[in-house]
Amino acid sequence: MPVTNGKVLFNSVPEGYPEPGKTTVYDDSEQIDLESVPIPDGGFLVKTLYLSVDPYMRGRMREPTKKSYSPPFTLGEPLTGHGVGVVLKSKSSEFKEGAHVYGFFRHQNYIVYPNRAGLIVLDNKQKLPWSYYVGAAGMPGKTAYMAWKEYSSSKKGETVFVSGGAGAVGSFVIQLAKIDGCKVIASAGSDEKVEFMKSIGADVTFNYKTSNTLDVLNEHGPIDIYWDNVGGPTLEAALEAANTNARFIECGMISGYNTGGAPIKNIIHVVSKSISMFGFIVSRLEHKYDEQFYKEVPELIAAGKLKVLEDVFEGLASVGDAILAVQKGTNKGKAVVRVADQ
Amino acid sequence: MPVTNGKVLFNSVPEGYPEPGKTTVYDDSEQIDLESVPIPDGGFLVKTLYLSVDPYMRGRMREPTKKSYSPPFTLGEPLTGHGVGVVLKSKSSEFKEGAHVYGFFRHQNYIVYPNRAGLIVLDNKQKLPWSYYVGAAGMPGKTAYMAWKEYSSSKKGETVFVSGGAGAVGSFVIQLAKIDGCKVIASAGSDEKVEFMKSIGADVTFNYKTSNTLDVLNEHGPIDIYWDNVGGPTLEAALEAANTNARFIECGMISGYNTGGAPIKNIIHVVSKSISMFGFIVSRLEHKYDEQFYKEVPELIAAGKLKVLEDVFEGLASVGDAILAVQKGTNKGKAVVRVADQ
Numbered sequence: 001m002p003v004t005n006g007k008v009l010f011n012s013v014p015e016g017y018p019e020p021g022k023t024t025v026y027d028d029s030e031q032i033d034l035e036s037v038p039i040p041d042g043g044f045l046v047k048t049l050y051l052s053v054d055p056y057m058r059g060r061m062r063e064p065t066k067k068s069y070s071p072p073f074t075l076g077e078p079l080t081g082h083g084v085g086v087v088l089k090s091k092s093s094e095f096k097e098g099a100h101v102y103g104f105f106r107h108q109n110y111i112v113y114p115n116r117a118g119l120i121v122l123d124n125k126q127k128l129p130w131s132y133y134v135g136a137a138g139m140p141g142k143t144a145y146m147a148w149k150e151y152s153s154s155k156k157g158e159t160v161f162v163s164g165g166a167g168a169v170g171s172f173v174i175q176l177a178k179i180d181g182c183k184v185i186a187s188a189g190s191d192e193k194v195e196f197m198k199s200i201g202a203d204v205t206f207n208y209k210t211s212n213t214l215d216v217l218n219e220h221g222p223i224d225i226y227w228d229n230v231g232g233p234t235l236e237a238a239l240e241a242a243n244t245n246a247r248f249i250e251c252g253m254i255s256g257y258n259t260g261g262a263p264i265k266n267i268i269h270v271v272s273k274s275i276s277m278f279g280f281i282v283s284r285l286e287h288k289y290d291e292q293f294y295k296e297v298p299e300l301i302a303a304g305k306l307k308v309l310e311d312v313f314e315g316l317a318s319v320g321d322a323i324l325a326v327q328k329g330t331n332k333g334k335a336v337v338r339v340a341d342q
Numbered sequence: 343m344p345v346t347n348g349k350v351l352f353n354s355v356p357e358g359y360p361e362p363g364k365t366t367v368y369d370d371s372e373q374i375d376l377e378s379v380p381i382p383d384g385g386f387l388v389k390t391l392y393l394s395v396d397p398y399m400r401g402r403m404r405e406p407t408k409k410s411y412s413p414p415f416t417l418g419e420p421l422t423g424h425g426v427g428v429v430l431k432s433k434s435s436e437f438k439e440g441a442h443v444y445g446f447f448r449h450q451n452y453i454v455y456p457n458r459a460g461l462i463v464l465d466n467k468q469k470l471p472w473s474y475y476v477g478a479a480g481m482p483g484k485t486a487y488m489a490w491k492e493y494s495s496s497k498k499g500e501t502v503f504v505s506g507g508a509g510a511v512g513s514f515v516i517q518l519a520k521i522d523g524c525k526v527i528a529s530a531g532s533d534e535k536v537e538f539m540k541s542i543g544a545d546v547t548f549n550y551k552t553s554n555t556l557d558v559l560n561e562h563g564p565i566d567i568y569w570d571n572v573g574g575p576t577l578e579a580a581l582e583a584a585n586t587n588a589r590f591i592e593c594g595m596i597s598g599y600n601t602g603g604a605p606i607k608n609i610i611h612v613v614s615k616s617i618s619m620f621g622f623i624v625s626r627l628e629h630k631y632d633e634q635f636y637k638e639v640p641e642l643i644a645a646g647k648l649k650v651l652e653d654v655f656e657g658l659a660s661v662g663d664a665i666l667a668v669q670k671g672t673n674k675g676k677a678v679v680r681v682a683d684q
Contacts, residue, residue: 059614068614069586231610244411245626250612263607268573270592270621272401272410277619279612281586 002031008107008319010073014061017258017327020320023061024079032110034088043114044090048105049342052082052134053313053322053335054168055229058257069281079107079319082139084122084130086342095121102133107319109339126302135168135334136308137298139282143251144172145293146285151249151278152225156181159221161238164229165202166193166309168334169251173227174202175306185220187213187234189329196333200307208234217241230255232262239269248277258327309333344373350449350661352415356403359600359669362662365403366421374452376430385456386432390447391684394424394476395655395664395677396510397571400599411623421449421661424481426464426472428684437463444475449661451681468644477510477676478650479640481624485593486514487635488627493591493620494567498523501563503580506571507544508535508651510676511593515569516544517648527562529555529576531671538675542649550576559583572597574604581611590619600669651675 011025018024039045056070057079064072073079083105090097094116103119105111113119122133135141154160160177164170165186177184178201186202188194189209197205204220206213214237217223222243228235231253238248256262270277300306311331313322316339325331353367360366381387398412399421406414415421425447432439436458445461447453455461464475477483496502502519506512507528519526520543528544530536531551539547546562548555556579559565564585570577573595580590598604612619642648653673655664658681667673 069616070614231613235609244623253610253613256610261607261610263605264609265603265605267577267606267609268595268598268603270619271573271595272412273621274411274623274626275619275621277612277617277621279615279617279619281616284587284616 001035002033004028005030005032005108005110006316007078007109008316010061010075010077010079012075013063014258018058018061018320018323020324024320024323026317026320034110037112039089039091039112040114041091043112044092044095045088046085046101046105046111046113047088048083048085048109048111048316048339049100050084050131050134051105051107051316051319051337051339052139053319053326053337054081054140055252055254055257055326057081057323058254058327080104081107082134084133084138085111092116095119100124100130102138107316109316124298126298128298128301131310131312131336131338132298132301132308134336135310136172136301136306137294140168140334141172141297142286142289142293143282144169144176145297146282146289147249147251147278147280148173148176149289150285151247151280153247154180154182154225157183158224159183159185159243160225160227161185161187161217161221161223161241162202162227162229163187163208163234163238164252164254165197165205166333167229170227170229171197171200171309172306175200177225182225183220185216185223187216192332196309213237214240222246225249227251228253232256232264235262236264236266239264239266239275242269242273242275244273246273246275248275250277250279254327254329311335313337315339343377344375346370347372347374347450347452348658349420349451350658352403352417352419352421354417355405356600360400360403360662360665362666366662366665368659368662376452379454381431381433381454382456383433385454386434386437387430388427388443388447388453388455389430390425390427390451390453390658390681391442392426392473392476393447393449393658393661393679393681394481395661395668395679396423396482397594397596397599397668399423399665400596400669422446423449424476426475426480427453434458437461442466442472444480449658451658466640468640470640470643473652473654473678473680474640474643474650476678477652478514478643478648479636482510482676483514483639484628484631484635485624486511486518487639488624488631489591489593489620489622490515490518491631492627493589493622494522495589496522496524496567499525500566501525501527501585502567502569503527503529503559503563503565503583504544504569504571505529505550505576505580506594506596507539507547508675509571512569512571513539513542513651514648517542519567524567525562527558527565529558534674538651555579556582564588567591569593570595574598574606577604578606578608581606581608581617584611584615584617586615588615588617590617592619592621596669596671653677655679657681
């Protein structure tokens, strides 16, 4: 008996903030018969459980002529992103029926994978909620964990500044920096987020909408490591308050994603203060750190040593709202879309 | 019999370009008696032969409250910079009479060093002109050689863009990149400089005042390595034309030194193209590369494998003119001041 196989389509390139229903459209016109859907040899049928909604997705909502490390979404086609699902039927020896899998998903209820397609099977010995595997134990967690290990060169007693410190990546970075014995200054855009950053151990926290970033950094800096999630005026302040030989980990610049860019006036400090600045693609670090990551991080979460906050959006049709919330920063914790429970 | 011990004083902090006679002043009021001048045990008397004038010196002409890796010049005191001199009298077992020394010099005819003060003795087996030891075989050469080795991760066939390619550092970088089998695009601000860059092996050369930098880079890029001497709009163009995983070696940003800074609009590409950007201080790389540098570079020059172009300014009183020429880019080759021949 066919069931609805809903999907979220990329419908138009946004100029400013993405608009649910215009930039992306939920489409329930497709049907699928789970009993009779053809599965090729080596392939398998997956039911989507959780989808990740992340800041970088804004960059994929572009004209295909613009170059970037992440491919643009295709107009009229479903969005894609990190997800967790369960295998319903399989002709693969590796991806067995009932297995939970993590990797790149179309934003759709049911997907037939013709081959492994980069997916991995999650064993989840710690019985974490499956959604965590698109959060702290998924791509955002890898982003924080791997780039921190690769680029921070952190030393005990150094001062770290994390912008976007209440987000999925930022909140993980705060906790990594504290584990390494650093002093952590962290900023976010609401008092509620500031409270959360305090609760996970940040030493100095502030709401950038009501405090002057440079004043705070001048008082509590200079900064040895800056984890940048926002760019723009916050990056300028970090450059002003940077110590000699500072490392800037350029994870994102969300302040410019919906406004045509985030110019900075004082890039000269890269020269005058001998700063290293690292843009990066987490997928290129995975071969080096993936084993270590899956060994350590789920354990840390299970033991309560790594605190996680989620903001769950209900149903595939809420993807557009989740995307907008993440771009506006109104989400409270890692934004995930619950497509199905099991 | 006392002789004049001329010196060049830092006289006022410039707002725009430094002005000879105002920013810096030649002062001949001091006398020295070379026979009777007291020399402490372990010390020695040096006669200055050549002084280096380099772009970074503009950054030292600042209010002392502004932080940077290089200390500010002190108002009313002589400038300091790299120099070569000869030991006239010595109470040091290491720095003997007649030895040629390299290191940090006051801009003055005669200097009594109370101790080694970071100087080294040059053996100059290759009998190079002494001035080369403040150029390709001195700090600018070290800047090019050491940062290229440390940060470029060059691979054969990659495309390198060098701005300020006719200068002391840029011309060395072009030749290093060619030795490594890279394709080199190089820019400078006059047709004469463009000819020089061609003569040392750059594959694509252009005058940025008469060609559009981005057009050239789009035609001959994308860029895997950018050696930045100028910053500003040239850095913006390099970011636009950068390849994924590009390395940007941020040696200088002279376009902003005399104009209050060089803002850039598209720093986002550091994130979207996974770019690493390295500011650096050559003095921090010396412990790692100094031995290799002095072993290889004078030989390369002597063998004609590394071509050198000098612009010699005559006499200590010409320091101010040399500084202005370097900031305006009107010098033709490495700017050195000949204080004395021997």
